[in-house]
Amino acid sequence: MSARVDVRKTYKLYIGGKFPRSESGRSYEVYAAPTGAAARRGSSSRPPTFLANAAQGSRKDARDAVVAARKAQPGWAAATAYNRGQVLYRVAEVMESRRAQLVQDVRNSEGVGAAQAEATVSAAIDRWVWYAGWSDKFTQVLGGLNPVAGPFFDISAPEATGVVAVLAPQASSLLGLVSVVAPVIVSGNTAVVLTSEERPLPAITLAECLATSDVPGGVVNIITGRTAEVTPWLASHRDVNAIDLTGAAGADGVDWGGLELAAADNLKRVRRPGGTGTEAVEPDFTATPDLSRLTAFLETKTVWHPKGR
Amino acid sequence: MSPFEYAPAPESRAVVDIASSYGLFIGGEFVEATGGTPFKTVNPATEEVLAEVSEATDDDVDTAVRAARTAYTRVWSRMSGADRGKYLFRIARILQERAREFAVLETLDNGKPIKEARDVDLPLAAAHFFYHAGWADKLDHASLGPDPRPLGVVGQVIPWNFPLLMLSWKIAPALACGNTVVLKPAETTPLTALLFADVCRQADLPPGVVNIVTGAGATGQAIVDHPGIDKLAFTGSTAVGKMIARSIAGTRKKATLELGGKAANIIFDDAPIDQAVEGIVNGIFFNQGHVCCAGSRILVQENIAEELDHRLKRRLATLRVGDPMDKNTDVGAINSRKQLERIEEMVAVGEAEGAERWDSGCDLPTNGFWFRPTVFSGVSQTHRIAQEEIFGPVVSVLTFRTPAEAVAKANNTPYGLSAGIWTEKGSRILWMADQLRAGVVWANTFNKFDPSSPFGGYKESGYGREGGRHGLEAYVTTGGRG
Numbered sequence: 001m002s003a004r005v006d007v008r009k010t011y012k013l014y015i016g017g018k019f020p021r022s023e024s025g026r027s028y029e030v031y032a033a034p035t036g037a038a039a040r041r042g043s044s045s046r047p048p049t050f051l052a053n054a055a056q057g058s059r060k061d062a063r064d065a066v067v068a069a070r071k072a073q074p075g076w077a078a079a080t081a082y083n084r085g086q087v088l089y090r091v092a093e094v095m096e097s098r099r100a101q102l103v104q105d106v107r108n109s110e111g112v113g114a115a116q117a118e119a120t121v122s123a124a125i126d127r128w129v130w131y132a133g134w135s136d137k138f139t140q141v142l143g144g145l146n147p148v149a150g151p152f153f154d155i156s157a158p159e160a161t162g163v164v165a166v167l168a169p170q171a172s173s174l175l176g177l178v179s180v181v182a183p184v185i186v187s188g189n190t191a192v193v194l195t196s197e198e199r200p201l202p203a204i205t206l207a208e209c210l211a212t213s214d215v216p217g218g219v220v221n222i223i224t225g226r227t228a229e230v231t232p233w234l235a236s237h238r239d240v241n242a243i244d245l246t247g248a249a250g251a252d253g254v255d256w257g258g259l260e261l262a263a264a265d266n267l268k269r270v271r272r273p274g275g276t277g278t279e280a281v282e283p284d285f286t287a288t289p290d291l292s293r294l295t296a297f298l299e300t301k302t303v304w305h306p307k308g309r
Numbered sequence: 310m311s312p313f314e315y316a317p318a319p320e321s322r323a324v325v326d327i328a329s330s331y332g333l334f335i336g337g338e339f340v341e342a343t344g345g346t347p348f349k350t351v352n353p354a355t356e357e358v359l360a361e362v363s364e365a366t367d368d369d370v371d372t373a374v375r376a377a378r379t380a381y382t383r384v385w386s387r388m389s390g391a392d393r394g395k396y397l398f399r400i401a402r403i404l405q406e407r408a409r410e411f412a413v414l415e416t417l418d419n420g421k422p423i424k425e426a427r428d429v430d431l432p433l434a435a436a437h438f439f440y441h442a443g444w445a446d447k448l449d450h451a452s453l454g455p456d457p458r459p460l461g462v463v464g465q466v467i468p469w470n471f472p473l474l475m476l477s478w479k480i481a482p483a484l485a486c487g488n489t490v491v492l493k494p495a496e497t498t499p500l501t502a503l504l505f506a507d508v509c510r511q512a513d514l515p516p517g518v519v520n521i522v523t524g525a526g527a528t529g530q531a532i533v534d535h536p537g538i539d540k541l542a543f544t545g546s547t548a549v550g551k552m553i554a555r556s557i558a559g560t561r562k563k564a565t566l567e568l569g570g571k572a573a574n575i576i577f578d579d580a581p582i583d584q585a586v587e588g589i590v591n592g593i594f595f596n597q598g599h600v601c602c603a604g605s606r607i608l609v610q611e612n613i614a615e616e617l618d619h620r621l622k623r624r625l626a627t628l629r630v631g632d633p634m635d636k637n638t639d640v641g642a643i644n645s646r647k648q649l650e651r652i653e654e655m656v657a658v659g660e661a662e663g664a665e666r667w668d669s670g671c672d673l674p675t676n677g678f679w680f681r682p683t684v685f686s687g688v689s690q691t692h693r694i695a696q697e698e699i700f701g702p703v704v705s706v707l708t709f710r711t712p713a714e715a716v717a718k719a720n721n722t723p724y725g726l727s728a729g730i731w732t733e734k735g736s737r738i739l740w741m742a743d744q745l746r747a748g749v750v751w752a753n754t755f756n757k758f759d760p761s762s763p764f765g766g767y768k769e770s771g772y773g774r775e776g777g778r779h780g781l782e783a784y785v786t787t788g789g790r791g
Contacts (some may be wrong), residue, residue, distance in 0.1 A: 141452060146777055148759035149436065156763050156777065241768070257559015265553035266723070267547070267566070267769050278559060290454050290787065299767050300774050303742045303753045 011052045011200070013061060013224060014207035016068030017217015018105035022225070026056035030200060033111030035292060051108055054200045057225035059233045062192065065221035066237055069163045069190040072218025077160045077188030081136035088132035088186060095125045101205055102174060109173040109199035121145070124175040130289075131182035138187060138294055151307045156186040158298040160188035165234035167227065167247030167254075170281050173199035176285045177206060180246050183293035185219055192221045192240070194231060197251060200224035236264040242269035242297050249280035251271045256280050258277055271296045315629070318636040320423045320485025323734070325414045327500065330361040331370055331571065333523065334506040336376035337516025343368045345524065353420035354642040354677040356634050362499050364686035365522035370491070370531040373520040375490040377462040378537055380517030386459055386487050390446030394525055395483060397442030399512040402567070404435040404477075411501055415473055416499040416633045421596055423634050430552050433758055434477040434685030437776075440760035441481035444781060448486060451778050454787030458485030459564065461539035463533040463784070467502075468545045469495035469598040469644050470700075476502050478775050479542050480519060481760075486784035487720070489518045490541070491532055496525040497645045530556070538562060542783065546698075547605035547651030547724070547769050566784040567601065567765055569698040570726030572747070574604030574755065577712075578613045580731035586620050589704070592729060592755040594628065594640055594682050598702040599648070602727035603769075604755055606688075606695060608715050611708045618686060618706065625669045625682045632674065640702060643678040652680050652701035664705070690721055698724070712737060716744040729755045748774070 011030075012019040021027075031048035049135060055061075076084070095102060099121055143157035164184045169176030173196045184191045186205040209220045223230060227247065235243055243263050248256035259279060260269035260270050271293070276283035330347065332339040345364030352359055352673060365373070385393070404411065411434075412426040421430070448457045463483045467475035483490050494502035502521050509519050522528060526549075533556045540563040543553055550568040557564055574592050576585050592604025609617050633641035643649040657720055661664050666668035668681040688695050688705040695705050709715040719728055728747040730738055738752045748766045753759060758764065766774055771781045 077374050114666055144778075146762040148757070148762050150757070150759070152754065152757060154757075154759065154762050156779065161767075215439065255559070260558035261555050264551050264558060267551060267554060267568075267771065272561070276561060292454065292787070295782075299748065300763050300765070301742070301748060301750065301767075302750060302763050303750045304754055304757050304762070305738065306754050 009052070009225070011054045011204045013055050013057055014204065014211070014220070014222040015061065016071070016221065017211060019207070020209075022055040022057050023060045024056065024058035026058070027053040028056045028225070030054045030177045030198070031061070032108045033199070035111040035157050052201060053135035054224040057223035057230055061223055062230050062233050062260055064239070065192040065223055065293060066163060066239055068218035069192050070239055071190045071191040072216055073160070073162055076185070076190055076216060076219050081139065084186065084188065085132050087214045088182070089129065089137065091209055091215060092125050092132060093211040094213045095128065095206070098205065098209060102202065105202040105205050105243070106174050107282050109202055110171070112227065120175050124178045127175065128182050129291070131186050134294060135186050138291070142298070144296065146302070153307055154302065156300050156302040158187070158295070158300055159298050161299050162189060162241035163239065164189045164191050164297050165237070165240050165243040166191050166193045167231060167243075167245055168193055168195050168203065168250070169247050169285070170196045170198065170250040171282050172285045174206070175200040177203055178231065179285045179289065180244055180293065181220060184244070184297050187294060189297050190219045191224065192234060194234065195222060195224045196247065197225070197227045197277045227251040231259055232262060235259040236265060238266050240268060242271070244271040244296070245273045246271065246283070249275065249282040269297065313735070315637045319632065320413060320416070320634045320636055322413055322417060322634065324410045325417065327360050327414070330525070331499070331503050332363050333365050333373070334503065334519075334521040335369070335373045336520070337509070339506070342366060345369070348496060348525070350418060350497060352417050353644050354674070356676050359418060360500065362523045364524045365528045365531070365661045365788060368529045370522055370528060370535055372460055373491045373522050374535050374537040376517040377491050377520050380515055381461055381489040384456065384515045385489050385518050387483075390448060390487070393397050393484060393487060394442045394445035396446060396512055396514050397438050397481060400508055400514070401435050401438035401442060403508045403511050404431065404438060408432070408435065411473060411504065414504060415501050416641070418470065418498050419472060420633050420644050422638040422641045424636055424638070425596060426580050430471055430474045433760070434474045437477040437481045437760045441485040445485040445501065448781065448785065451781055453782055453785050457486070457785040459785050460784060460786055461488060462537055463488045463490045463540045463542060464535065464538040465490055465492040465542045465544065465554065466491065466529045466532060467494055469498040470596060470601070472498040473501040473505065476505060478544070482775070482780050482784050483542070484518065486781060488784055491520045491522060491538070493522050493524060493529055493532060495534070496523070499523045538654050540564065540784070543567070547771070550771055563783070565765070565775070566771035567770065567773070567775060568603045568771035569601070569724055570766065570770050571606060571698055571722045571724045572602055572604045572727040573608045574729035575715050575719060575731065575741070576607065576609040576613070576617060577732035577734070578610040578736070579733045581733065581753070582613070582617065582620060585731040586617070586624050588729060588731060588753070589621060589625060589753045590628070593704040594702050597640055598644055599644060599700055600756065602756065604729050605699060605704055607704055607706045608718055609706060611710050614706070614708050622667060622684065625684070628669060628671070628682055630669070630671050630673065630679065630681065640682060643680050643701065646678055648700065649678040652699055652703060655694060655697065655699045655701060657681060659688070659692065659705070662692045662694070664688045664692055664694060692716060696722065712741060716741065720746045723769040726770035727751065761780060
């Protein structure tokens with residue numbers, strides 16, 4: 001009896017809650033990462049395993065994603081914090097239900113064994129839950145009443161900065177991705193995420209989780225493709241409020257200083273990549289996070305009102 | 310004689326002692342600049358030359374940064390927070406003790422009315438040091454993240470509109486967090502910063518913790534570009550802010566930028582109209598309109614536009630414009646000839662684009678730089694006077710019908726520094742405050758400042774906050790992970 005011929009998936013972009021192909025009609029081949037001894041040697045006697053033709057996102061796709069993100073932002077930010085928290089918690093529920101697929105994606109993309117992939121997926125789901133819980137807490141932690149010297153009620157509170165472009169980490173294709181996307185959207189920002197160039201498939205699976213989790217279309221938009229080709233258009237886009245350059249580390253042909261330079265045209269808030277000097281280093285995403293990825297994409301608004309009888 | 314005319318009440322300038330020339334304050338002492346072209350600072354109300362000031366060269370900036378680094382590594386970063394705080398408390402007290410001297414000097418160099426220098430700039434400057442002094446030994450409790458540590462040497466470039474106050478906004482949090490500074494005051498208003506050097510001396514502040522270099526754009530650029538600088542703090546125009554952001558792109562230098570604004574001051578038909586008129590006057594004519602958060606766009610609900618126009622112009626006719634040293638003066642001198650030309654150019658543009666210009670017609674002194682309080686009505690959103698910062702005593706009046714329209718118009722600007730709301734309806738205030746994309750929202754008040762209240766902008770008004778717990782974030786690192 002011959003083995004069953006499996007039904008393979010077409011991996012597409014995720015923009016405005018829909019799954020379009022790249023408007024450019026282009027795709028690029030994605031291969032499994034080498035495993036075990038082959039990975040340690042840095043070479044493999046066997047040819048790499050073909051995984052998929054991922055959509056090769058273009059400048060236009062990125063712009064469409066910004067439009068979708070902008071359209072979704074006021075409504076997402078205006079949702080109650082409790083509501084945003086429940087919607088994001090729902091994402092973790094759906095991730096858990098798709099655990100097998102996520103584990104397989106991580107194994108394929110990162111070339112790790114089953115046990116490590118299981119641990120990575122668990123950490124990613126737990127990380128998502130951790131950030132989801134912040135939705136109705138960061139405002140109190142970061143804001144408060146200011147004791148001004150006069151008869152005024154004066155209060156400061158954080159709010160979302162707007163549309164955030166995110167360069168997802170190149171190596172940590174799921175845990176890293178979750179660790180940079182969740183803190184952006186939990187506060188009411190919307191995101192345009194450029195995935196790991198060589199390891200894009202976990203991001204598309206995450207998109208399917210988002211699409212089935214009551215996350216409004218446009219809150220997270222996911223572009224697969226060549227990082228060096230698409231990022232300059234996001235860095236210079238005048239309707240993007242902030243950019244996270246974490247994924248510049250290890251990205252082929254990407255100069256993060258040049259992206260920061262372009263981002264200055266409309267004074268985007270820039271989260272630089274890890275590392276020192278000009279070198280960009282991908283952080284260790286297994287470490288417990290602090291609040292810095294949340295606060296990087298928040299504005300502080302201070303409101304004054306006189307007191308009187 | 311109109312009932313609003315007052316007899317002259319001049320403040321004495323005997324309390325200040327201005328040297329004929331100044332060097333640079335580096336490593337705790339005044340030193341000669343190594344070159345550069347000395348420049349004169351003038352009293353903008355009389356055009357009298359007050360002093361000659363040094364232009365710091367790249368070498369001078371380098372010397373200052375090295376002095377700051379030495380003070381940082383050997384003294385200031387090793388000192389306990391409690392001791393750092395005590396130095397800042399000393400500075401606060403000395404500023405209070407010498408407040409009159411500083412206020413008079415500020416008015417002479419800047420042109421602002423003495424009553425504003427005396428009642429706003431100086432009390433707030435001292436309060437900033439007093440407030441931050443108390444933080445110096447409490448940073449672990451400021452929710453800044455684990456193990457907050459200073460950044461190192463901070464370069465600070467400040468504007469001419471609130472010279473000493475901006476110095477205090479910059480230096481107080483930097484020192485409280487354990488950093489040392491190289492600060493450049495604006496080229497038209499360096500004198501109070503140079504006098505501040507004497508406050509450092511009286512406080513026995515360790516040499517090199519505060520260094521003050523004077524000069525114009527080139528000196529500022531030398532600070533921005535110096536590799537020994539860990540962090541930059543800048544207040545000024547959005548154009549220069551963008552230049553700084555570009556200069557540090559691809560480096561690990563941090564920056565906070567407090568830039569321009571085009572604030573909407575929104576007047577609803579149920580607003581207490583006389584209070585609103587006072588708020589408008591304070592919003593745009595305070596400090597000659599040389600205020601980044603000035604309420605330079607009035608958005609008035611259509612059904613009261615005519616009444617507001619009448620009451621506003623009647624009020625403006627009573628503003629006393631003239632000698633800044635007179636204790637009754639409301640509006641002083643424009644800070645420089647260059648700024649006066651900028652205001653005149655923008656007003657000409659406003660007229661050419663079809664807006665209707667009105668000014669109070671008051672007499673102006675013959676010497677110095679002056680501009681009458683000016684109102685443009687019939688302004689549309691596309692007019693340059695509704696889009697660009699004028700930084701002078703000029704306000705544009707636009708109208709709206711619904712709260713949603715007011716929000717759309719208020720937010721229709723690349724800036725996002727401040728906004729004002731005038732209405733008696735509490736729920737509308739809170740709804741409006743939520744909708745406005747601005748860092749500071751004043752409801753039924755305007756232009757209020759406090760060291761405990763974070764200040765700073767959204768969008769192209771810059772990033773980072775100054776004041777309050779939030780302001781400390783810019784001056785520490787916590788080694789954020791993942």
